[in-house]
Amino acid sequence: MLPDALRAALDQALTRYSPQELSRSVAHLTESYRTPSAGGTHLRTQADVAAYAAYRMPATYAAAGAAMRQAAALTPGFQPATLLDAGGGTGAAIWAAGAIWPSLRQVTVIEHDPHVIDLGRRLARGSEAAAVRETTWRHAAIRPGLDRPRADLTTMSYALGELPERDRPDIVRWLADSAAMVIIIEPGTPAGYATIAAAREVLSGQGMTIAAPCPHGGRCPIQPGRDWCHFSVRLPRSSLHRQVKAGTLSFEDEKFSYVAATAGPSPRAEARVLRHPQKRKGVVSLRLCTADDGLRDVIVSKRQGELYRRARDVDWGDAWPGGEG
Ligand SMILES: C[S@@+](CC[C@H](N)C(=O)[O-])C[C@H]1O[C@@H](n2cnc3c(N)ncnc32)[C@H](O)[C@@H]1O
Numbered sequence: 375m376l377p378d379a380l381r382a383a384l385d386q387a388l389t390r391y392s393p394q395e396l397s398r399s400v401a402h403l404t405e406s407y408r409t410p411s412a413g414g415t416h417l418r419t420q421a422d423v424a425a426y427a428a429y430r431m432p433a434t435y436a437a438a439g440a441a442m443r444q445a446a447a448l449t450p451g452f453q454p455a456t457l458l459d460a461g462g463g464t465g466a467a468i469w470a471a472g473a474i475w476p477s478l479r480q481v482t483v484i485e486h487d488p489h490v491i492d493l494g495r496r497l498a499r500g501s502e503a504a505a506v507r508e509t510t511w512r513h514a515a516i517r518p519g520l521d522r523p524r525a526d527l528t529t530m531s532y533a534l535g536e537l538p539e540r541d542r543p544d545i546v547r548w549l550a551d552s553a554a555m556v557i558i559i560e561p562g563t564p565a566g567y568a569t570i571a572a573a574r575e576v577l578s579g580q581g582m583t584i585a586a587p588c589p590h591g592g593r594c595p596i597q598p599g600r601d602w603c604h605f606s607v608r609l610p611r612s613s614l615h616r617q618v619k620a621g622t623l624s625f626e627d628e629k630f631s632y633v634a635a636t637a638g639p640s641p642r643a644e645a646r647v648l649r650h651p652q653k654r655k656g657v658v659s660l661r662l663c664t665a666d667d668g669l670r671d672v673i674v675s676k677r678q679g680e681l682y683r684r685a686r687d688v689d690w691g692d693a694w695p696g697g698e699g
Contacts, residue, residue: 376432376609380469383500384428387493388614391421399425404618423489427464427497428614434463434559436607437630438531439470441559444586444691445634446474448641452555453477454526457505460484460516460549461533464494465509467559471529472503481509482523488513518544528553535560535569542569546576555636556582562604562629570631571598577635584633585640587691588663595668603648603663604631605691643693645670650690658685662694672699 388396399421406416417423446452454475459467462483472478485491491511501507514520516533518541528549534542550556558573560566571594574584584591587603596603606627611619615626645662648669652659656676664670674685681699688694 376435377469377473377502379500379502380431380435380497383497384431386500387424387496388428391424395419395421396425400614400617403429407618417487417489420489420492423464423487423493425614427493428612429618431464431466432609432612432615433607433626433628434466434532435470436609437562437628437632438467438529438557438559439473440605440607440691441557441586441630441632441634442470442474442529444632444693445555445557447693448585448643449555449636452526452636454554456480456482456523456525456527458482458484458522458525458528458549458553460522460528460530460545461536462494462511462531463490463533465498465506467529467531468498468506468509469501471527472501472506475527476503478503478505478527480523480525481505482512482525483509484512484514484516484520484522486513486515516545516548517541518548520548522548524552526554527557528555529557529559531557531559532561534558534573535566542572543576546573547580550577550580550582550635553637555585555634557632557634559630559632562602562606562631564599564602567596567602567604567631568598570603570633574633574635577633582635582637583640585636585642586634587632587643587646589643589645589665589693591642595663602631604629606630606650644696645694647688647690647692647694651685651688653686658682658688660685660688660694660699662699664696670699674699 560569645664649661658674662670
């Protein structure tokens with residue numbers, strides 16, 4: 375759930391613009407979502423940046439937070455003091471990290487759009503976490519070899535896929551350099567998954583341990599083109615969201631793919647739930663990625679007592695004990 379302070383800061387950011395400016399920005403956003411070929415979500419004015427942040431930041435915050443929580447659950451001893459967020463936008467990932475790791479003392483965002491930095495900095499001033507409030511916002515274009523501070527945790531949320539494909543392996547290596555943990559999040563689409571799968575290979579090649587979501591460090595058992603590894607978080611829609619999507623639904627499901635890797639050894643989930651569990655009377659069906667047999671569909675029945683009770687509570691994306699079922 376979006377922290378109250380971020381919700382209030384996003385609402386406050388919108389009050390700087392006249393209703394006319396905002397409705398132009400909302401119309402522009404609506405158009406770019408209806409016809410993605412019509413120029414994507416190119417942000418032209420500061421009002422566009424504020425409207426886009428109010429519209430998208432709750433979703434990327436929720437996705438980054440969900441990925442980070444899974445990584446943190448496996449590594450309770452990991453207490454990062456420093457965070458570098460590359461392609462940080464208006465700061466969704468640093469807000470999410472600030473809520474999960476209160477140990478953070480120093481945060482740096484690298485972002486190449488000055489209007490985006492300006493809004494991110496204003497929003498961050500409302501955070502309860504001192505490290506988020508005092509973030510260093512660095513105006514620079516990410517490229518392999520760009521000078522950057524050393525950081526215990528490095529993140530890239532919904533940004534790697536915006537960079538030229540040929541540069542991505544070097545950028546992932548740049549991100550991994552001397553970090554204890556790297557977390558990369560992308561949209562939960564086939565293209566987002568392909569970006570994550572390629573980044574996962576690079577991180578493994580750097581000698582890092584793939585900690586999450588995979589229960590193993592081997593080849594991904596998902597066949598490209600047939601399926602893609604992704605997860606989902608549900609979040610309430612804001613009124614601006616309803617305007618853009620012209621819908622009445624009170625919630626939005628944000629799909630995302632991610633990888634978390636650690637420099638040292640890391641415990642892994644024994645298995646990971648890859649779909650919404652199907653719950654019917656007395657049985658729960660789970661699609662799992664397992665450490666030993668790759669993908670497995672299992673059915674847990676009421677007769678299995680404690681395992682069934684766990685299956686009733688488990689969500690898409692959660693760890694699951696082995697290939698049991
Ligand atoms: C989709 S937004 C995601 C922002 C944020 N990380 C989040 O999760 O909400 C991608 C961000 O990456 C930034 N970006 C794209 N290419 C970049 C580059 N080469 N150097 C720095 N920032 C870049 C964009 O300006 C934008 O703010």
